[in-house]
Amino acid sequence: MTIEFDNNMPIYLQIMNYVKKLIITGKLAPGDKIESVRELAAELQINPNTIQRTFQELEREGIVETRRGLGRYVTNEETTIMRIKKEMAGELLDRFVVGMRELGFREEDIVSLVSEAVKSKAPAGGEGEG
């Protein structure tokens, strides 16, 4: 795992987003075991307490679960994974729409521009939408 960290944003949020992305894109499959706090901390050179907090938040959201004595695992619940995917997409969309509106575009224009962009831009590395 290599992430570029922005020191001006809470690190635990950045790691959370990163883990969520890995799960959504399938790099971390449902039911996969997650590295321990210590391993991850050493790999990323981050305070173990921060990693701990990340995992706690992920558990709260149901994305990750702790199995007693065995470690932490990605949830098997497809619905949960779908939910995060939609949430993350939603965040992207919100930002996009706000940005486009600031530029002065109207709704129909935004939609047609998106349609065009999707058709012309080839999908990156096999990650489709849907």
Add this chain to the structure above:
Amino acid sequence: MIKLLKYDWKRNSVTLIMAFVIIVLIQAVFTGAGKANGWDPNGVYAGMVVFYGMAAFLTFLLAFQTYHSNIKSYSRRLLPVPSVYLAVTPFLLLLACHAAVGILFIAHDMLFRSLFGWGRSLIDLMAEHVGAAQAAGIAATYVWNAAVTSAVVMFSITMSRTVEGKGGTWLGLLTAIILFTAVPWLEGVIFPVLSETHAQIGFITFFANAPGSTEFELVPFKPIHFGVVLFEAAVVAALVWGIAYLLDRKTKL
């Protein structure tokens, strides 16, 4: 404390072993040359004694330098040991070195006697004039004087580390001078009867002979007078306590 002593030795082991070898070589060459060239045994013996005296003096320097390095190094000052141990172990090393020199001296002396067939060595003189108890007394006096000197010097070194830079060095020197003059003077005041016979505290009296003449004069070692010893013991105790106090609170690293 033994562990500290072990490391004091390890720090100096190369120097000490080399020095020992050099002393043996020089003494061997000197004595051998003396025998081969038919030099006056008194002169050769005198030279030999002076040289051992120098060796003993140099070990003092080594011990004090070790102490000084010890109190300047983080590796020692961070150790969970009573601070005073840092002063005691160089002194023990000193005694061990002097014992080694002493044994070397005795061996050399015996060799000398058989080589030159001469009956005027220190051992001979001592055998004539001095019984076993007095010999023990002399040894004890020697160790005691070394202890008092060491306490004064190490205390002065510690004092010099309480102030930065040149000021510290001057403070240390001043402390040493004051102590080396004040204590004998005080002894003279408190114990006036013995002031003439008592050799000044701290200076090595073992080799304070007057070589270079054809006769050997042994400076009479004072009999052990408990009053003086107690006084000196009090001084040493105060100095040692002072060292511990300064190391814990006042010295800079």
Add this chain to the structure above:
Amino acid sequence: MQPILKLAAVSKSYGRKAALQDVTLEAAPGRIVGLLGSNGSGKTTLMKIAAGLLRPDAGSAEICGVPAGRATKAATAFMPDHPLTEPWMRVRDAVAFFADFYADFDRSKAKEMLGFMQLNERDKVSTLSKGMNERLQLTLTLSRNARLYLLDEPIGGVDPVAREIILDAIVQYYNEDSCLVISTHLVADIERIFDKVVFIKNGRLILHEEVEEMRLKRGKGVTDTFKEVYAE
């Protein structure tokens, strides 16, 4: 839970110069605390007091409830900006020295760390480069199972490769029962390791914050906040 390090209104002066003025701070077990400030701000003095090498002129310093001093040296591992080794030593002598005097020294951990740091037992300490020396000092310090670790500028003046290794080692061998206080002026490299930071300026404690809170509330990390605070 009792804090491992507790400084209450600590002041210390050298002659007329006030090195520390009225500093109060606490550090709990399992925390990594950054002690930041420019050179001469009082960071090293603070560490020396916590290490039991200096007595404060006013206020108190306690390690696990015990006043800092000889009694706490056994539970405190201080890595100063000066060598913890003597010039005659080889690496294995330094390890033996630590093992001899510190009951909490873990020889197997040391062996592992030496391998990690690529240090050879037979190396002479005097021939090690600055970076290798720094790694050795860190190995000796972290191989102890102390309650409080005090690292004074562990990455200062060291090449980037050694820096990476050192930061790795700090996180790897970190102990949840202990507290780690690290002083540095190279903030950017190390800020992700801190739980909280303490800013010292002219002997005074001017900031004491949890790092993630700082990022959330100020929108700035430690480096940028540091620049802001020390700009004048």
